[in-house]
Amino acid sequence: MFMLHGKTALITGGSSGIGLATARLLQDNGARVAITGTNPEKLESARAELGDAALAIRADVTSREDLRRMQQELKEAFGSLDILFANAGVAFGTPIESTDEAMYDRLMDVNVEGVFFSVQAALPLMPSGSSIILNTSWLNQVGAPGRSLLSASKAAVRSFARTLSAELLERRIRVNAVSPGSIETPIHRGKNQTDEEFRAYATRVGAQVPLGRMGRPEEIAAAVLFLASESSSYMLGTEIVVDGGRAEL
Numbered sequence: 001m002f003m004l005h006g007k008t009a010l011i012t013g014g015s016s017g018i019g020l021a022t023a024r025l026l027q028d029n030g031a032r033v034a035i036t037g038t039n040p041e042k043l044e045s046a047r048a049e050l051g052d053a054a055l056a057i058r059a060d061v062t063s064r065e066d067l068r069r070m071q072q073e074l075k076e077a078f079g080s081l082d083i084l085f086a087n088a089g090v091a092f093g094t095p096i097e098s099t100d101e102a103m104y105d106r107l108m109d110v111n112v113e114g115v116f117f118s119v120q121a122a123l124p125l126m127p128s129g130s131s132i133i134l135n136t137s138w139l140n141q142v143g144a145p146g147r148s149l150l151s152a153s154k155a156a157v158r159s160f161a162r163t164l165s166a167e168l169l170e171r172r173i174r175v176n177a178v179s180p181g182s183i184e185t186p187i188h189r190g191k192n193q194t195d196e197e198f199r200a201y202a203t204r205v206g207a208q209v210p211l212g213r214m215g216r217p218e219e220i221a222a223a224v225l226f227l228a229s230e231s232s233s234y235m236l237g238t239e240i241v242v243d244g245g246r247a248e249l
């Protein structure tokens with residue numbers, strides 16, 4: 001099934017994890033995809049996997065200059081943009097007693113400001129009928145200790161899905177969100193962690209999920225595909241929770 005035949009899509013943070021799985025699925029469904037990230041090696045390896053039709057742009061979502069260049073490169077390569085998955089993000093704990101200003105700024109800069117200005121940069125290229133999908137998190141629904149800033153950043157993004165959808169209604173651009181639970185991606189990998197250590201971690205985290213396991217990036221990509229396509233044409237400002245029941249049960 002080619003739900004996105006002839007469409008163009010930008011996935012910020014498309015060089016890894018959920019973003020890369022989404023780039024693959026949108027491409028398999030007929031879209032021409034562009035991915036971004038900050039690490040050139042990761043970006044090149046993802047582009048090589050996606051093939052020559054894919055565009056890779058090194059762009060940090062916290063840099064307005066990078067986002068302007070990203071817009072220009074997209075304009076030259078695609079002309080216009082039908083789908084934006086604002087996915088780039090970082091995650092780390094921020095216990096109230098030990099978190100400093102630099103940690104606060106980093107989380108909010110990437111996860112909130114980065115999403116806001118990625119949407120701003122993409123909008124001039126987006127025609128009527130386009131779809132924007134934001135990546136939130138199950139953490140925006142719960143009170144998880146040590147996760148105040150990550151959770152607040154994702155609650156802000158959840159709010160963007162509503163406000164921006166209202167703001168862009170006149171242009172007939174829909175904005176929705178996908179809310180992943182604990183998904184097996186490099187964001188969970190500690191520095192120098194062995195595969196065995198990571199498997200033990202994944203089993204431990206999986207045991208806290210009603211379905212009994214961590215999720216796969218492809219399970220989030222499936223929801224993004226739905227929100228990107230005309231199949232979700234009556235959905236505005238909403239959030240699809242894909243979390244194995246973690247925040248809902």
Ligand SMILES: NC(=O)c1ccc[n+]([C@@H]2O[C@H](COP(=O)([O-])OP(=O)(O)OC[C@H]3O[C@@H](n4cnc5c(N)ncnc54)[C@H](OP(=O)(O)O)[C@@H]3O)[C@@H](O)[C@H]2O)c1
Nearest residue numbers: 013015016017018037038039060061088089137183185187
């Ligand atoms: N995995 C989970 O359990 C989970 C749960 C809920 C929500 N999420 C959300 O899902 C999104 C993707 O995360 P993931 O799990 O797929 O992790 P990941 O594999 O680490 O992917 C993160 C992506 O974001 C990019 N990125 C990070 N900072 C960036 C910046 N300043 N500018 C541009 N790109 C940047 C990374 O590329 P570079 O490293 O090259 O910059 C990478 O491509 C995040 O927003 C995360 O909060 C994940």
